[in-house]
Amino acid sequence: MSDTHAQTVSYVRETMLAPQDPPRSQTGAVKWVHENLFSGWINTGLTLISLLVIFWLVSGISPWLLNSVWRAGSLSECRAILDGTSGACFAVIVDRWHQLLFGFYPPALYWRPVLALLLLFVALAPVLFTGLPRRMLAFSALYPFIGYHLIWGGSLWFPVTALMGFGVGALAYLLMRKLNNLAAIFAAILAPVLWWVFAAGPLDSALYSIMPLGLDFVRSDRIGGFLISMIVGVSAISLSLPLGILLALGRQSDMVFIKTVCVVFIEFIRGVPLITLLLFASLLLNFFLPPGTSFDLILRVIIMLTFFASAYMAEVIRGGLAALPKGQYEAADALGLDYWKAQRLIIMPQALKISIPGIVNTFIGMFKDTTLLVFIAILEPLALANAIRADTNWNGIYWELFIFIGALFFIFCFGMSRYSMYLERKLKTDHR
């Protein structure tokens, strides 16, 4: 058949060919190794060099790691056990792990932050995995109050009265909606604020005097270690995403006032180093607040980190918005969806999906930035590492502490990274 084709112009196929299996060299491990490791002279060379480098690194580090000392009271004891040979002294972690994790949190109460962490996973699960029952989201919404109460303790009525503020807001909205929609929204914002400022405190003390329920109060300056990194990191991450979305939308708004406020906010925050904002939060903010108000340092830091991350988040999301074809907005408009519905149902699901790598990048960056809190006298893990090294027992040790702290951060950052990859795969519906 085929030689007729070479000789004449006219050609008609009479039989269709059935598909056949590919040659053996094109499948399985053989193909993978051939394609990825030894596809040419240069790649073969690079593979061999890489193997040598890996061997060199492993052979250098492994004796130090394998020869670790896990039980000793001090660095000198460690050295005595090692007797001149090279080896790590992880005894410092065994001795001080509780400080690295919890700071100066009362040891008898360690169950509270541990329980808070476990419940955090329960609260995050329905947010991260849509397959779980939607009712679990009710627990996620309550978690900030539960988490706060477990970690700080104090009167049980404090988070309860704070939570009631939202109920007051909803009530105000329902009552005012009969009059006017705009007034209802205004009332829904104003009423909870008034509640928190004037009513929540007295009501809390009144209820506590009637029924003294609660846990032992733990002062903020006792909270430290990886616990503080988690508190600040998780709060700032979960607050910066919604704020970032609003800022990104505001920056694209046609309303000049809103647009200007958002642009100034984003550009100011992005233009200032984080450490400046943190110093501002720790030192200067009190000058601006009315005298007598004590504003918890951790709260101030969370607010500053949230602002910082949300400015970056806004720009990441703006990139996602810019990548959406104009037709999506037009189709949403043409179907009669109003601005907020179009944003919620059409624009944001797509823009956020496009922005996932950038969003997670910002999350990871921010989580690691919590180590900067060391400079404003918050006892985060690096501050405690310094404190441990100042102890005469452990003076001179540093690798082991930083490996431990690094491993803690790595677990969480790597987790976020893997989750974002899972999410990207799950949301891939465009079949490009």
Place this chain on the structure above:
Amino acid sequence: MTEPVIELPVDRKIDTSQMKVTDEVAIQITGMNKWYGSFHVLRDVNMTVNRGERIVICGPSGSGKSTLIRCINRLEEHQAGQIIVDGTELTSDLKNIDKVRSEVGMVFQHFNLFPHLTILENCTLAPIWVRKIPKREAEATAMHFLEKVKIPEQAHKYPGQLSGGQQQRVAIARSLCMRPRIMLFDEPTSALDPEMIKEVLDTMISLAEEGMTMLCVTHEMGFAQAVANRVIFMDQGQIVEQNEPHAFFNNPQSERTKLFLSQILGH
């Protein structure tokens, strides 16, 4: 002059029994002007569309034909003149705009389906969120229209898995799910392969057969000849000529129309 050859690529008989132009005014445009910056896109456009009319708008690119129909559901804002759709005047009042948009369906050149939603979700989204129809009922309506455009079996796929012609038919079904009284088509077949043009035109003809008021910007002159009751020719932002299709194609009056027709029609 020989009669031009105008072929409808769809091989079917057209049932004209339901195609009735009534006296009721659906769209009234008077003295409408629009500028893009200092560029005068639409110049003093006057036009009345009665319920049941099937109007084809044609013209060279940049003549403002797409802009004209995009003004009718306010995807573009006009700067002077008046547009009244179903008794509602289009002003900057958002309530009026939303009202008109939910009455007027629109089909785009590039389909503009929502890629993150399934076909069924694409079709039920607006009925559920704008019309507040219960989900089950909206799904039943969506399946009804998907059957009408002949792709009910694709309901649970995503737009990216469908061919261009199928996507455009879904886009038509999506608009129909809002039960519009007027349909706008903005070059619905321009981005499609010849084989797919057929299936989309077929759907549009069925729609016309049911008496839908339609405004189509299209270069499918066969469709215009067979289905339209009026053809409008635009150039440089103004209506140059309009007539019923037979007279429009066989006896064009203006030189500009003659030139345009000679370029797009085979003899």
